[in-house]
Amino acid sequence: MMRGRTAMATAITAVAAMVLTACGGGGFSSEDSASAGSLTSDSSKELNVLIASSGDPETTAVKAAVxxxxxxxxxxxxxxxASDINQQLSQGFASGSPADVFYLAPEQLAGYAANGSLLAYGDQISNKDDYYQSLLQSLSYDGKLYAIPKDVSTLQLVINTDMWSAAGLSASDYPKTWSDLESVTAKLTSAGHVGLSFSPEYARVGAFMAQAGGGLVNKDGNKATANSAASVKGLTEVKKLLTSGSAAYASDLGAGWGGEALGTGKAAMTIEGNWISGSFSADYPDLKYKVIDLPEGxxxxxTMQFTNGWGIAADSADQQGAVSLVNYLASNDVVMGFAKAFGIMPGNKTLATQWKDDYPALSPFMDGLKYAIGVPTAKGASTVVSDFNSQLAQLKTTEPKTILDKTQTNLEAIIK
Amino acid sequence: MDVTGTQSHGATRIKHGNERLSGWLFCMPMLVILGVFLVIPITMALWVSFSDWSGRGSPFSSHVNFAGFSNYAAVLTKPGLAQSDFGTAIRNNAWYTLLVVPLQTLLSLLLAVMLNRRILKARGFFRTAFYFPSVTSSVAITVLWMFLFGASGSINAMLSWVGINGPNWFNDPRGLIQILLGSIGISKGPSVLTQHGLLGLSWWEWLAGPSVAMFAIMLMVIFTTSGTFMLMFIAALQSIGEGTEEAAIMDGTNAWQRLWHITVPQLKPTIFTVVTLGIIGTWQVFDQIYTGTKGGPSKTTLTPAYLSYSAAFDNQEWGQGAAISFVLFVIIIVMTWIQRQLMKDRKMSRRKTAYYAAMKAETLASAQSASGLGTGQGSARSTSTGDAEHV
Incomplete structure (x- = not known):
């Protein structure tokens, strides 16, 4: 009896071990060195492109380009x-068979680059100096460029022109300073709507911190400046607007984001990015709006800038093909086609003027690139930023310094 | 014992061997399935929780090192964001379990008792209706709930009919207990509570209670799970004989007394099952959070299961994610064990045992005499009335 059991147990263990080895196969066949010439190039394989689409226009345009x-x-x-691109990418990297080319957010980049999932192909892109330096920096890790910008976005002030004129305001009243902003926000507030609304997140209120000369991290992203005097000043201004009653978070108005608050007439102004053009024409076609520069602090x-890059997997069987595809997707004609199809803003200088000529109403967004700050991209930064965001909900009843002190501690733990 | 058998009866040995072999062969498919889908993944996860695996390739490859308890330390003992996030998640889920389990058990029991009445017309219809939420996809229900509980949703519209200005449910991070305390003028906790804490959270934060957003999720979960547990209670109720119930009616008890003193004690095994399943289910709440709030507002709907997922998939902290899930496993085991201890049948006191024995003897005797006389009903009645007087 004993003997039989032992034999059986051995057999099961053997089977288990075999299965385990099978699970463990693959993965580390290729290292993440990306010096030219050492790329894999199995062109018999199909290239898989994984995107997180904003909607049908984007999907169709990317599919057509690919x-x-x-x-x-x-x-x-x-x-x-992808329905959840983080999850799908992580799963692909863990299993050793990820998508070859994919959208890559800067806040996710450090985590993937640190475990060697990404191909640092930046050196093989011919026109990389044409991109804004700050964008390339947010897509780099450890001094290596892991992705080239797919597009860029900035925040500016979006106003409902009907409400603007109904409040007796004209073009000469566009706010130039914080006190201008406070006064127009108050004037635009009525029983039915607030003057200004935005989401309670760093990706919106950070603009005020930037106007005060602060931000969660410094320009190079290697030092936490969350509780600097400038950052505190910026967040204090946000608190002042909120407690005045003429500004409110979009979520407090029952809107999912600032654009919804503006589109549904719950707010007269919002702070949003160039993605509004596509979404407003689809969801609120009758809305009359104008984009103007955010006031000076x-x-x-x-203001803040956001970007998304084209990432390539280190485990791709055809890295050469993937680089070639990314080069094509980042070429001027394709990028301008994307801009037309779903309203992106190109991240390179060559196309900036052309884009502004094509979309004059949105040109403040392009101008914002000159003075915009990025989001922190260190490994673990997204947790810190989401913790900061969760505290912002209570900004009305909390001291800005308290929130920023905690965030400073959290940032210092991840930025070495 | 086998050895002697093999020596004396060679033929039997072969036969036994065949039986054993075929036994294993029959079990093999299940063993393989359990191994591949249960044992191996759990072993892998356990290893990941003790390793520095970063999420690329196999966790068993040579690049991955043993990291000791560092992942567990990060979420349990090392002050920092990982620890306070874990503390917040445990806080949220503890309140969630504390409220959801009793409420869903009670509600499903009451629904079952109601539907078990013969007098009720269209029982089948109501059973289906109450069970329906349980078989509907939790994603669909979550989406529905987000609409119902929106700032300008149906719930708030209904509240406004009676003059209540409803909260912005899924965006309201205020804790229910702190709201209550705030309404009587207490907005800051005593320093005993605010200065000390556990897992990076002060006791005052632990005692904040579930947020309004979490409360809305609790309502949703109670709504969806009660149907399943109701079905279990109905099944149990139907297996209870009607004798005791009728006897109690004879004794002049009212419906409420019968429910609490006759029906519920007989349902104890089912209650145990329902509460156990409830505890396990509530500590594992994930899909409602994932599809609904993603942990917001202000992390008040963050749960350990969701935190484990987001630590791994969003932040590439795979070791921490696995460690959280094993801590969660321990919590569930401990909670279930405590619950078992609480619901265990207590030993009866000697006096009570003697009393029950006497009562049994009396019943037996009267039953015998009754069968002799042929008027069973009358004497049975007198016996039970007598018992009722003793009690």
């Missing part, structure tokens, strides 16, 4: 739309 590249190079490539103009 198909055009595939046809030109006689290759096969498919585009899949004590340290001059300031």
């Amino acid at each position: 198909a055009a590249w595939a046809k030109k190079n006689n290759r096969k490539a498919t585009v899949s739309v 004590p340290a001059g103009k300031g």
